[in-house]
Amino acid sequence: MSHLPETPEEKLALITRNLQEVIGADLIRKKLEGGEVVKCYWGSATTGRPHIGYFVPLTKIADFLNAGVEVTILLADVHAILDNLKAPVELVAHRVDYYRHVLTGVFRTIGVPVERLRFVVGSSYQLTAKYTMDNFRLCANVTEHDAKRAGAEVVKQVESPLLAGLLYPGMQALDEEYLGVDFQFGGVDQRKIFVFAEEVLPKLGYAKRAHLMNRMVPGLAGGKMSSSDPNSKIDFLDSPADVKKKIKAAFCEEGNVADNGILAFANAVLFPISRLRLAIAASGAPDDGGVKPFVTEGAPEGTVFSIGRKAEWGGPLHYKTYEELEQDFAEKKVHPGDLKAGVQEAIINLLAPLHRLFAEDSAFREAEAKAYPPPEPVKKAKKEKKQRVIPPAKTGTLATDAERTAEGQNGINDTPGQGETEEIVKKVEQVRLTNPTA
Structure with a gap:
């Protein structure tokens, strides 16, 4: 979209484009047609380290802002504790600080003016008397079964x-x-909570809200991209070498477009950001340290994404839409190695401004160090040497050498004397003479 939307329908189209599901679009349309400012929020529990999967919702938030929506970013510190203590209580405040630094930097990377965003920390209002009483009222209207079902896809x-x-x-x-x-606004994995909210808020006398959901981007190894699985995601602060290593190991089967995290990321993040950067460049607005469009020099007009393939393999590839790229990959016109190379280069360029900001901002670095301190080395417990306990010999059994030694040390000596030994020898000789076969 080369120009900002003006009519209610244009704004609604921008707000809802590229989403997997929208519940309550009429509520938004009514606000727009009435000339009112539409307001939304996107929340993130401050748990594990944010990764590039966050680009998916943050890129969509850029659409909301361009449509004139007032956006609130909720740093959900209390939720981080509630979700099976994913964030230790003593680290929650530091992680809130780190998330704020990271998200602000990422929005600048995308090309979003951060002054148009409102950051709110959950505990700033969730611990008030009014909120607490409303929470009790809500609990009195919800069964254990419904609460458990609502959080099944989100809560660990x-x-x-x-x-x-x-x-x-x-x-x-x-x-x-x-x-x-x-x-x-949230991922489609939030759907059960969204439906739950629509059912429970009216019971408390509050209005039902609309809910917008983006697709979930598969992890690099397939499945959900997760903060707890380092091999499934790329951290915002991963070095170019780490990015290359993880992209190289990513699952990307030739011709397979169904379960392909590389293609999905290109669709949800790289193409939208490149279009946004092209629009900013065309408007003459200052770059503000953001990334350039993912387009190589000499690309045809209208190109949004380029893959810099070597000349001996056919030269660079240029795409105006994601659908063109997906079709070429499905028809095996684009090799997985070439796709990985193009996406890898785009991700490295995308993260570069954030890395520069991290290197230049001591407060950013301090927040990261406090939020995710290195784990303390596990000290191996020294094994205590067990003392050998020798039980006394049972009656009628032969004692061992060790037992004899122990008995000797205790003043007991059952060793045959010289006379006794001679007597034993004589008896043995008599037996031999009596029975030669013995």
């Missing part, structure tokens, strides 16, 4: 679930009221 599932996990969905529903928004 364990064999013996904690009570805290049952509070998670209800608080996320209340956040819509306390942040004063018209819609909540």
Whole structure:
């Protein structure tokens, strides 16, 4: 989109484009047609290290801002504790600080003016008397079964679930009221919580909100991209060498477009960001340290994404839409190695401004060090030498040498004397003479 939307329909189209599901679009349309400012929030529990999968919702938030939506970013510190203690209590405040630095830097990388965003920390209002009473009211209207079902896709599932996990969905529903928004935005994995919120808020006398959901991007190894699995994702602060290593090891089967994290990331992040950067460049707005479009020099007009293939393999490839790239890959016109090389280069360029910001900002570096301190080395416990305990010999059995030694040390001596030995020898000789075969 080369120009900002002006009509309600244009704004709604931009707000809802490239989403997997929209519930309550009419609520948003009514606000737009009435000339009101639409407000939304996107929340993130401050748990594990943020990774490039976050580019998916953050890129979509750029669309919201361009459509005139007021966006609130919720740094959900209390939720981080409720979700099976994914964030230790003593580290939560530091992780809030780190998330704020990272997300601000990423928005600048994308080309989003951060002054148009509002950051709110969950504990700033979730610990108030009014919110607490509303939370109690909500709990009085929700069964254990419904609360557990609502959080099944989001809250970590364990064999013996904690009570805290049952509070998670209800608080996320209340956040819509306390942040004063018209819609909540999140991944499609949040759907059950969103539906739960639509059911429970009216019971408390609050309005039902709309809900917008983006697709979940597969991890590099297939499946969900996860903060807890370092091989499934690329950290925002991963070095170019780490990016290359992880992309090289990523699952990318030739012709397979169904379960392909590399293609999915290009679709959800690289193409939208490149279009955004092209629009910013065309408008003459200052670059603000953001990335350049992912287009090589000499690319045809209208190109959004380029793959710098070597001349002996046919030269560079240029694409105006993601659909063109997907079709070429499905028809095996693009080799997995070439696709990986193009995406790898784009990711390195995408992260470069954030890395520069991290290197130049001591507060950013300090926040990272405090939020994710290195684990303390596990000290191996020294094994205590067990003392050998020798039981006394049983009656009628032969004692061992060790037992004899121990008995001797205790003043007991059962060793035959000289006379006794001679007597034994004589008896043996008599037996031999009597029985020669013995």
